[in-house]
Amino acid sequence: GTLGALELPVPAPRTSTPHEGEVVIETRSERKSFGQTEVLKGVDLKVHKGEVVAVIGPSGSGKTTMIRTLNAMESIDAGEVLYKGAPVGYKVSSAGLHKPVPDKQMARTRERIGMVFQQFNLFPHKTVLENVAFAPRHLGSALDADVRANALAQLRKVGMDAHADKYPHQLSGGQQQRVAIARALAMSPDVMLFDEPTSALDPELVDEVLQVMTELASEGLTMVVVTHEMRFAREVADWVVFMDQGMVVEEGPAAGIFDHPQRERTQRFLTRVM
Numbered sequence: 001g002t003l004g005a006l007e008l009p010v011p012a013p014r015t016s017t018p019h020e021g022e023v024v025i026e027t028r029s030e031r032k033s034f035g036q037t038e039v040l041k042g043v044d045l046k047v048h049k050g051e052v053v054a055v056i057g058p059s060g061s062g063k064t065t066m067i068r069t070l071n072a073m074e075s076i077d078a079g080e081v082l083y084k085g086a087p088v089g090y091k092v093s094s095a096g097l098h099k100p101v102p103d104k105q106m107a108r109t110r111e112r113i114g115m116v117f118q119q120f121n122l123f124p125h126k127t128v129l130e131n132v133a134f135a136p137r138h139l140g141s142a143l144d145a146d147v148r149a150n151a152l153a154q155l156r157k158v159g160m161d162a163h164a165d166k167y168p169h170q171l172s173g174g175q176q177q178r179v180a181i182a183r184a185l186a187m188s189p190d191v192m193l194f195d196e197p198t199s200a201l202d203p204e205l206v207d208e209v210l211q212v213m214t215e216l217a218s219e220g221l222t223m224v225v226v227t228h229e230m231r232f233a234r235e236v237a238d239w240v241v242f243m244d245q246g247m248v249v250e251e252g253p254a255a256g257i258f259d260h261p262q263r264e265r266t267q268r269f270l271t272r273v274m
């Protein structure tokens, strides 16, 4: 990989966070269909403060749909998604119907939840610095100079401060993804969602993004990561959730899932991908 060439701090060895304590995000029996196809068939998930949860499983098992429901980018048909105990996106009314959560409350919740996508989704006509400063600037709560200083600090964290005045097309995919991470961090989120953040990258660019994510994990950031990178899941995640066909088939501490999977479907999947 390109790890040696990258000037990023070497992450401190990480002590595992137990799957307990304050629950930041939770889903309860969440269900979701696209047309006739039910892609989430009653998913229960708990993410605790400071924990890194990796979501693994075969293509089409519902991982991306699930993670997108956590900040209401995707609606649900039944069940609940809770952020610190408050409904995200949709809540059940007394009549049992799902009602959208008021926009204002939703916007506030979403600001607390950072998201990084497979396709980096940077604004093409804004510089790196403008991309990172954009959302905080529109919050209106901080002075421009503070917003700029914070944006530069986040870029330094992902090793991209030297590229602050470039445009996305002048950067490699790995660099763009690191900027996208800095952009999410600039909002000081309580939790970061990563949806297959390295799967659009050329293989030689994967490590630099994983290295940044490993550093964030070692700083205690709460993270949910949908990933095909089994080495990352095994070495960095505290808790691994294996999904298949719209259900959580098995979950547990990373070492347990990878070394002693209990379910036959988990074993079959790991044999295939490891």
Ligand code: ADP
Pocket: 034, 039, 057, 058, 059, 060, 061, 062, 063, 064, 065, 066
């Ligand atoms: P994974 O991330 O595990 O690969 P996805 O959540 O992307 O799984 O997809 C789960 C299933 O839902 C797949 O069968 C996929 O084709 C389907 N799906 C996902 N998004 C949509 C959509 N917007 N419209 C229709 N079907 C969708």
